[in-house]
Amino acid sequence: MSTAVLFKNARLLDPLLGELQEDRDILVEQGLVKEISDRPISTSAARVIDVKGKTVMPGLIDLHVHVVAVELNLARQVHMPNVLVTLRSVPILRGMLRRGFTTVRDAGGAGFAFKQAVESGLAQGPRLFVSGRALSQTGGHGDMRARSDHMGDPTCACCVRVGALARVVDGVDAVRKAAREELQMGADQIKIMASGGVASPTDPVGAFGYCEDEIRAIVDEARARGTYVLAHAYTAAAIARAVRCGVRTIEHGNLVDAPTATLMAQAGAFAVPTLVTYDALASEGESYGLPQESVAKVADVREAGLRSLEIFKAAGVKMGFGSDLLGESQRLQSNEFRLRAEVLSAAEAVASATVVGAEVLGMSDRLGRLVPGALADLLVVDGNPLADVSCLLGQGERIPLVMKEGVIQFDELQ
The missing domain is CATH 2.30.40.10 (Urease, subunit C, domain 1)
Known part of the structure; x- marks a missing residue:
């Protein structure tokens, strides 16, 4: 009390x-x-x-966490028992709060029940803004199936796995329904995979995720409920098409270029860089079970991270604080400040985790x-x-x- x-x-x-x-x-x-x-x-x-x-x-705000990412190998944790994943997330939540993060936005995985657990005092942790499960196309960043000669069933709405950060869904009507379902189940905002990524097994970093009609349908559904869409996107082309379709925040954005950053600034879109996760994946990912195909992709985006901060800053894009850490690397959350301070002033790094985060969450009058x-x-x-x-x-x-x-x-x- x-x-x-x-x-x-x-x-x-x-x-x-x-x-x-x-x-x-x-x-x-x-x-x-x-x-x-x-x-x-x-x-x-x-x-x-x-x-x-x-x-x-003011308390710190991290706009890109995964509180149920209890393993670096996300494909492996999909098959872990639900109760085990849930219980292993409890110390992750407490650790975030102890580091001074009083508010976090979960960018895929945690649903409304995690908010209830924290708000009721059952678990000690930061205030949560949850995205439910992120939406991914077949073969996209949220599709954790290994290559095979047949297509097994991906994690879907009728087969709930707490360890699954995303669900695979394709087609305009299907993604519209999936967005509605996540919102009905308590998502505060919707997360989509708009490009390939590092932790997923079969998608190149430069691949597009979803066609523009699919993205617009998801954005429409979010807006209809008074909220917005955040998009995992690395390349300039993927970022630009997401912003043109109405996406509000771009997660990662390592391979942005100056024209695309200018487009973001003109559209009022935010960037949420997550530099610390690439340091963690490069230094200890393999030892903690990150698949070799993912280890090989880290270098593609790691070196561009600091340069992206310079590009966003020059274009006037507002940057929120994000960490995006997985498994045992969650302890490195605050190191994002150290990396940002190589390009930004200390005051700018602090602002990203306070006033900018509050603005993204629509809580400028209450947080930051x-x-x-x-x-x-x-x-x-x-x-x-x-x-x-x-x-x-x-x-x-x-x-x-x-x-x-x-x-x-x-x-x-x-």
Whole structure:
């Protein structure tokens, strides 16, 4: 239960400002930021915490996670027992929250039940925006079947496997129905595979996913429910056709070019780069069971990752924070900050995980900043992330307190 908490003498981080605001008092009541002042706040709060010398900042937002990706070998985990996958996802959720990510968007796999588990307190984790199962064409990035001389049945709506991050569906009428089904089952947004990928066995990275009529049908269904479509896409051609069809966020985007980035900016589409996953796949993917055909594809997109940030930035495309890690590599989530800081300023990297993430989720008035009326998602940090993002790395060692919606989740200040 949320109780009133007063943070005194904070160095307040507002992602819209270039420097910390010194000596701020922050009052949290009923799950919200009640008041922020440069003068002492008088209150009968249940707890007063003096954070002098420490930074207080909004909770982080990761727009591309897979909480049910408990293995690097996604084809193998499709066949794992549902209960085992579910239970193995629980520490993944807790780890994200401990690293300071108070909100995440699951980009394929987790459904409404995972939201229920977190919201009811059954599992400890970040606030979830779920996509249900991503939609993939036959032979696309979500089709985990190995090459064979016959076509076995892919995971479908009538054969639920918790370990399946995607479902295979083809044709305009079929994808329209699939989008409706995922929305009916509680998806907050719809994820599609608009190009080939690394973790899937049979699709080249440069392959298209879905024809334009199929993409438009899915976008129409999402818009009809007041939401949007995010698309896995690597190449400039795949990105451009997805954006022209109305896709709102492009996931990965490593092989973007300048004209396509300009098209994205003009359309108001967001990019969600996920650089850390390629580092993880290259360094430890094979040792944790990533198939050889996927290992061979990592190099195609890894080297282009940092260059894509430069292209997106030059075109004025807003970039959200994403990690896209699988299995044992989930612990590396915060390393995305380190990689982005090679191209972006620390302040830009922080903004991607706060205000930009909130804008993508349609929650700019509630998330991403600590202002009166916002949800009290709050981190106490040893260090200044606007100067050096290293204080956000690791497993939360330099984040002694994590609060989500007014409830303290982790506290090493006592």
